[in-house]
Amino acid sequence: MTILQISDTHNRHQLLTDLPAADVLVHCGDLTDMGTEQEVLAFLNWFIESPYPYKLFVTGNHDLCLWDAEDIEDLPQNIYFLQDRGCEIGNVKFFGLGYNHQESLIPTDVVILITHEPPMMILDKSSGRHWGNLPLRNRVMEVRPQYHLFGHAHESYGIVQSGTTIFSNGSVMDNLYQLCHAPRLIEL
Numbered sequence: 001m002t003i004l005q006i007s008d009t010h011n012r013h014q015l016l017t018d019l020p021a022a023d024v025l026v027h028c029g030d031l032t033d034m035g036t037e038q039e040v041l042a043f044l045n046w047f048i049e050s051p052y053p054y055k056l057f058v059t060g061n062h063d064l065c066l067w068d069a070e071d072i073e074d075l076p077q078n079i080y081f082l083q084d085r086g087c088e089i090g091n092v093k094f095f096g097l098g099y100n101h102q103e104s105l106i107p108t109d110v111v112i113l114i115t116h117e118p119p120m121m122i123l124d125k126s127s128g129r130h131w132g133n134l135p136l137r138n139r140v141m142e143v144r145p146q147y148h149l150f151g152h153a154h155e156s157y158g159i160v161q162s163g164t165t166i167f168s169n170g171s172v173m174d175n176l177y178q179l180c181h182a183p184r185l186i187e188l
Helices: 037-049 134-143
Strands: 002-006 024-027 054-057 079-081 085-089 092-096 112-114 147-150 158-162 165-169 184-187
Touching: 002 147, 037 054, 054 092, 079 092, 165 184
Parallel strands: 002 024, 024 054, 054 079, 092 112, 112 147, 147 165
Antiparallel strands: 002 184, 085 092, 158 165
16 A cells, blocks of 8 residues: 655645655645635645545644534545544554544554644654654554654654654645645555
């Protein structure tokens, strides 16, 4: 299975052209800039039209109108809004945690964890500050998913392994909201 990870597009998703083929497209939040319904609809129209068999996304700190949403009506069957819930694709268990939601919701059998926030001290530094979440880090170290995909800290785009978990910050924008990082392909 091939996963294409993007994060922090902030209404600039149309700039992502010539994206590589993948089985699953994952967006790790901050799909909008101001968090309005109009911005979410514009993103969803682009996301729906993107030519990927499966598409998953979670909320970020900018996606205000989705923070308390439990579901989004009328999404195509191949699109999953993983707001504190999981899905299984090809025997791979994905779980998405909404922005600033309880880490205890993360199940112990998750293979690919999707959050917006990074875990504390792992690819979380931006503007000279660590933006990571300590309770999230503790839960990830306890659960040990194969992959933890996130964004939020634009300047910490990268991939590292700690223990058995591969951590991937897929922020495609810099702090000036300029597209500067390539979407990340992950082969399972």
